[in-house]
Amino acid sequence: MNDAFLHVDRLTKVYQRGLLARQETFRLEADFTVREPSIIGVMGPNGSGKTTLFELITGSNSPTSGHVRVHGRDIHRIRYRERDRLAIHYHQSYQVRHFKRSLPNFLLEHAGSDYPMVHLFDEPQFNTQDGYIGFMLEFFQKLRREGRLVIVCLHPNEPFHLDILREICERFIFVQKGQVSEAPDFDTLVARPDVRTYLGRLAPRAA
Numbered sequence: 001m002n003d004a005f006l007h008v009d010r011l012t013k014v015y016q017r018g019l020l021a022r023q024e025t026f027r028l029e030a031d032f033t034v035r036e037p038s039i040i041g042v043m044g045p046n047g048s049g050k051t052t053l054f055e056l057i058t059g060s061n062s063p064t065s066g067h068v069r070v071h072g073r074d075i076h077r078i079r080y081r082e083r084d085r086l087a088i089h090y091h092q093s094y095q096v097r098h099f100k101r102s103l104p105n106f107l108l109e110h111a112g113s114d115y116p117m118v119h120l121f122d123e124p125q126f127n128t129q130d131g132y133i134g135f136m137l138e139f140f141q142k143l144r145r146e147g148r149l150v151i152v153c154l155h156p157n158e159p160f161h162l163d164i165l166r167e168i169c170e171r172f173i174f175v176q177k178g179q180v181s182e183a184p185d186f187d188t189l190v191a192r193p194d195v196r197t198y199l200g201r202l203a204p205r206a207a
Contacts, residue, residue: 004069005149006034006057006087006118008180011066013052028052030180031066032173039144041165042153043189044175045198050153051091053175054120057151059083070117087118118149126164133160137168156202162190174198 008030015026028049034040044050055061057068059075060083068075070086078086121140126133140150152169154161165172165186172183174195183189190196196203 004033004035005037005071007067007069008032008057009067009069011056011068012064013049013056013061014064026178028056028178028180030056032180032182034149037144037147037149038170039140039150039152039168040171040173041169041186041189042151042173042175043156043165043195043198046155048175049178049180050175051122053180054089054091054122054151054153057118057120058087058089060089084116086116087120088116089120089122090124091122116148118151119143120151120153122153123155124152126161128160133164137164140168156199159202162199162202162204 011028011030013028014024016022016024026049030053042050042053052061056063057075059068059078059080062076068087073086075083075086124136126136140152143150151173152165154165156162156165169186172186172189174181174183174189174192176194176198183192183195190199190204
């Protein structure tokens with residue numbers, strides 16, 4: 001899998017509480033591969049693990065087990081200040097997420113890249129005025145043309161959010177209760193009963 005653009009390899013993140021009798025409160029599990037530059041859409045209920053997944057992909061959160069590799073490089077073995085040269089996480093109003101440090105930098109590797117290969121946009125705020133949506137969609141597509149991987153997470157609350165995902169995304173990821181699954185296209189995604197339940201009134205009518 002070293003030739004894959006992004007390889008999320010049997011990744012788990014487990015949160016627990018309690019000092020003596022540890023009790024699991026949440027578990028995220030993900031295993032998927034992206035072999036070439038593309039634009040991927042991500043959806044799922046609040047609290048399902050989408051932001052945790054993004055943090056794990058960019059190395060700002062440490063996995064319980066498994067690995068994330070960008071062009072064969074294990075993101076959690078890269079120096080903290082250089083991880084955003086491989087994968088960068090823009091959270092909501094495009095602020096960049098910071099890293100939690102667990103190892104000293106001298107024990108870690110250099111990124112070997114000057115510009116992020118993977119761009120993750122976590123629920124970007126789309127302004128419907130002044131052509132802003134068109135500007136952002138062109139920006140995503142520009143990154144794609146430059147050979148980057150763009151991952152866009154939206155929590156749809158308006159029909160135009162689904163229109164955005166349908167227009168620009170080549171494949172999809174759905175996250176629910178810590179489980180990550182894939183769909184090859186928009187129609188396949190929105191035909192799934194669990195996705196239609198999640199979308200509620202926004203779910204497209206069946207053909």
